[in-house]
Amino acid sequence: MVWVGSERMATKAKKKTKIEIEKNEDPQEDTMLMMALDDDAPEVKIDDLPGVGPATAEKLREAGFDDLLSLAVMSPADLAEQAEIGESVAGKIIAAAKKMANIGGFVSGGALLERRKEVQKLSAKVQSIDDLLGGGFETQALVEVYGAFGSGKTQIGHQLAVNCTLPVSEGGFDGDVFYIDTEDTFRPERITQMARGQGLDPDQVLARIHVARAYNSAHQMLLVDEIKRVGKGLNVKMIIVDSLTSHFRAEFIGRGMLANRQQKLNKHLKELKQLADINNALVLVTNQVHSKPDAMWGDPTKPVGGHVLAHASTFRLYLRKAKGGRRIARLVDSPNLPDGECVYQVTEEGLKD
Ligand code: GTP
Numbered sequence: 001m002v003w004v005g006s007e008r009m010a011t012k013a014k015k016k017t018k019i020e021i022e023k024n025e026d027p028q029e030d031t032m033l034m035m036a037l038d039d040d041a042p043e044v045k046i047d048d049l050p051g052v053g054p055a056t057a058e059k060l061r062e063a064g065f066d067d068l069l070s071l072a073v074m075s076p077a078d079l080a081e082q083a084e085i086g087e088s089v090a091g092k093i094i095a096a097a098k099k100m101a102n103i104g105g106f107v108s109g110g111a112l113l114e115r116r117k118e119v120q121k122l123s124a125k126v127q128s129i130d131d132l133l134g135g136g137f138e139t140q141a142l143v144e145v146y147g148a149f150g151s152g153k154t155q156i157g158h159q160l161a162v163n164c165t166l167p168v169s170e171g172g173f174d175g176d177v178f179y180i181d182t183e184d185t186f187r188p189e190r191i192t193q194m195a196r197g198q199g200l201d202p203d204q205v206l207a208r209i210h211v212a213r214a215y216n217s218a219h220q221m222l223l224v225d226e227i228k229r230v231g232k233g234l235n236v237k238m239i240i241v242d243s244l245t246s247h248f249r250a251e252f253i254g255r256g257m258l259a260n261r262q263q264k265l266n267k268h269l270k271e272l273k274q275l276a277d278i279n280n281a282l283v284l285v286t287n288q289v290h291s292k293p294d295a296m297w298g299d300p301t302k303p304v305g306g307h308v309l310a311h312a313s314t315f316r317l318y319l320r321k322a323k324g325g326r327r328i329a330r331l332v333d334s335p336n337l338p339d340g341e342c343v344y345q346v347t348e349e350g351l352k353d
Pocket residue numbers: 147148149150151152153154155156183185288346347348349
């Protein structure tokens with residue numbers, strides 16, 4: 001696996017990783033760090049459920065169930081079918097998972113407010129977009145940008161990748177970007193143009209944007225682990241997945257595969273969100289709308305990914321082309337901002353008012 005950055009950065013990252021490995025002798029440490037975010041109680045694994053032996057655990061994992069919560073919310077019939085186990089066994093597993101799952105506790109509003117204080121906002125360097133988002137793209141959040149082909153999703157990804165390297169005083173994060181490219185549409189030349197548009201040195205910007213091609217959905221999911229590894233010692237402030245859904249959509253075809261696809265996607269999103277929380281970073285994912293207006297299901301203005309993605313995203317931006325090369329971005333379902341629209345343009349130097 002190679003994260004393409006400049007030679008210099010690649011060596012630097014390698015060095016840092018090596019130091020980390022020498023330093024970090026306790027393999028449990030990563031897991032512990034993550035658990036500390038949620039809860040102090042040790043995590044119960046699916047293997048720990050009464051009546052689940054290694055063979056059943058393997059079946060469950062293969063079907064995409066790797067934590068108790070994913071089992072606890074299933075119905076016995078669905079679990080039996082998906083994991084290819086008996087229905088009465090499925091019923092017992094679900095009952096046990098419900099008892100042992102860490103449903104999550106309540107924390108005080110004050111504690112949440114403390115965490116919210118750390119939230120930073122990345123400027124789009126386009127006034128109308130920043131205004132729409134109440135100041136910019138927030139960290140600790142997962143932002144979904146969806147729209148038809150050519151609507152400008154990849155352009156937003158490129159622009160925000162550049163802006164992420166800007167100093168904090170100029171609306172950036174002074175940070176490193178990890179860009180998971182599933183459609184082979186990342187263009188360093190475009191980064192160069194946009195960096196110049198911001199008065200930045202293109203080479204320095206490119207050195208901080210680490211790009212990997214994902215060849216299928218499983219690879220795409222593995223790359224998230226890779227970010228955890230390679231990102232140590234870097235200031236990981238933004239993760240872009242362009243496109244989040246294309247591989248999933250191409251690989252899991254038909255209604256019979258839907259549950260499986262949604263489970264995998266859900267897991268992927270949870271891992272991305274975890275990166276956002278741990279690093280106080282922004283995760284930006286792109287997504288297409290359903291392409292066949294005549295299809296029996298699939299509204300042509302609705303994003304792919306269904307409820308799983310709708311639920312996981314903190315902010316959703318719907319992009320459309322307008323007359324005269326203009327673009328319209330609509331904010332949909334924000335937790336704390338009014339829905340609204342803004343207009344901007346895509347130019348050679350990048351996005352502009
Ligand atoms: P898919 O990935 O195919 O779903 O599309 P997308 O939503 O990612 O579209 P993308 O961001 O690739 O937008 C492509 C559009 O951006 C082009 O049709 C152009 O209109 C515009 N664009 C890209 N580069 C430039 C540029 O250098 N100058 C100008 N003026 N426009 C550009």
